[in-house]
Amino acid sequence: MGRHKQHKPRRPRGAEDRATTEWFGTVIHPTEGMLHLDVRQSGNGILITCSPAEVDGIPAAWPLRLVNDDNGRELTDLGAALATGQPYVLGADTGPGYETVLVFIPHLPEEGVGTLARVRTDAPAGITTWERCAERPMSLWAEAGDSLTRIVPLLGPDAPPADELEDCRLCPGCYRPVYESSSSYTVFGAGPFPVIGLCRLCAEGSTLRSLRQADVPVDPQQRTVLETVAAALP
Ligand SMILES: [Zn+2]
Structure with a gap:
């Protein structure tokens, strides 16, 4: 591509660096109270945490780590979808007889609220289960998407791998x-x-x-x- 980018071997260490590789936002819902959304660098990937989310039907924190294995393309696409309120589907995992995908569905369950979910489909009956699911205002998803887009280039080629979740x-x-x-x-x-x-x-x-x-x-x-x-x- 002939794009010559300045090589900056830096990792988030001090408070200043940290500010550039993490973002969080909170909304206060009239009945559910505080709903948090956190986006940060995690090794060579991005960690999105919805707290609370619905995890196997129970309210709990949902840390979702997405690895950067294609030069940031997929993560940037996800960031753009969140930022502009477009639907997005990311193949997550396939196994014998099942498939899980990560989906972002704008304006569901209602106008102005979007849902991020991990959905599992079991063959052959095609039964779908919403394993993880978080609803947030579209404006909060948009901020998260902007932050994700901003953080992805900072992962660089030399971001340390993270084998386990923090x-x-x-x-x-x-x-x-x-x-x-x-x-x-x-x-x-x-x-x-x-x-x-x-x-x-x-x-x-x-x-x-x-x-x-x-x-x-x-x-x-x-x-x-x-x-x-x-x-x-x-
Ligand atoms: Zn607190």
Whole structure:
């Protein structure tokens, strides 16, 4: 192609680099509370985490790692589809008698909300099972798509391989996924134990402020954590 790109052997290490290889967004749903979406570099691929998602029918975090094995083409296409609200299908896995695909379906279940799902089809009856599924506003998918498109070129040819998923814990204040590569905080309050593994927004008290403004129901466990943090803030 004759494209000569400057070789930049850099890996995300410090906080500045980290900012360029991760993105997260949250919306507050009137009945379901906080819905998070996190996009970050994971070795030579991208990790998209929906927290919560429906995982085998139960609400849980869904970390989805997509490996870059074609110079970023497929990931860039996915990013573009999310950013522009177009449907997208990615073959994920085939085995004896079954096939799974990853699909992005815009405006499902309703106008303005899109669904990312891993769907399994079993032959010969063609029974389909939605193994994983997450619904988010189209605008949040669009931001995630833009970020994905921005991060993919940073994977470069020398991004380290990641054989295993990074360990994901959920922030106790908001259930946002917190990775080894995320910033996380400990707050020492008046309680008997410090609150550990908080995301930045919870540690700063922003989460509690947003929830109060939105006036939505909050999980009692989360509320306890957030109020402990609020009490410890200067
Ligand atoms: Zn949090």
